[in-house]
Amino acid sequence: MSWQPQPNYDYAQLQSIDVYDASGNKIGPVDQVLTERPSGKHYLLVKGGPLGIGSDDYYIPETAIDMVGRDRVVVDIGKDELKRKGWTKPPTGDWMS
Numbered sequence: 001m002s003w004q005p006q007p008n009y010d011y012a013q014l015q016s017i018d019v020y021d022a023s024g025n026k027i028g029p030v031d032q033v034l035t036e037r038p039s040g041k042h043y044l045l046v047k048g049g050p051l052g053i054g055s056d057d058y059y060i061p062e063t064a065i066d067m068v069g070r071d072r073v074v075v076d077i078g079k080d081e082l083k084r085k086g087w088t089k090p091p092t093g094d095w096m097s
Contacts, residue, residue, distance in 0.1 A: 011033040011035070011042050012033065014030045014033055014044060014068070014073060015030055015031075015032070015033065016029050016030060017029065017030050017071065017072060017073055018030075018071070018072050018073070019044065019046045019060070019072070019073045019074075019075060020072055020073070020074050020075070021074075021075055021077060021078045021079045021082075022066065022074070022075065022076055022077055022078055023078055023079075025078070025079050027046050027048050027058060027075070027079055027082070028046045028047045028048035028056070028058070029046065029047055030044050030045070030046055030073065031045045031046065031047045031057075032044075032045040033045070034059070034091075034095045034096070035095065035096050036091070036093045036094065036095055037093075037094045037095070037096060038094075041061065041062065042061075042062040043059045043060060043061050043062065043091055043095075044058075044059070044060045044062070044065075044073070045057060045058075045059055046058040046059075046060055048079075056088070057088065058082050058087050058088060059087050059088070059089065059090055059091055060075055060082070060087055061087075061091075064076055064077060
C-alpha cells in the first residue's frame with residue numbers, strides 16, 4: 001500500500017532524511033519541503049549529488065512517495081526515471097518552503 005499525502009502531516013519531519021528509489025538506491029537527503037500555494041501540494045527538494053551536494057537536485061512530488069519511515073523516504077520510481085520525468089527542474093507556481 002502506498003503512502004497517502006496527508007493535509008495535516010508535518011512535512012518538516014522529512015528534512016534531512018535520506019530518499020531511496022523503488023530499487024533501494026539512495027537518491028539523497030531531503031534539503032527542503034516546498035509547498036505550493038494555494039493547492040497545498042508538497043514537493044521534496046532532494047540533493048542527489050555526492051554527500052548531498054552538487055548539481056543533482058530533484059523536485060519529487062508527494063504523490064511519488066511510496067513509504068515514509070523513521071530514517072528514510074522511499075519513492076515509487078527509479079532514479080533514472082526522475083530525470084526523464086523532468087523532476088530536475090523546479091516546479092512552476094507560487095511556492096513557500
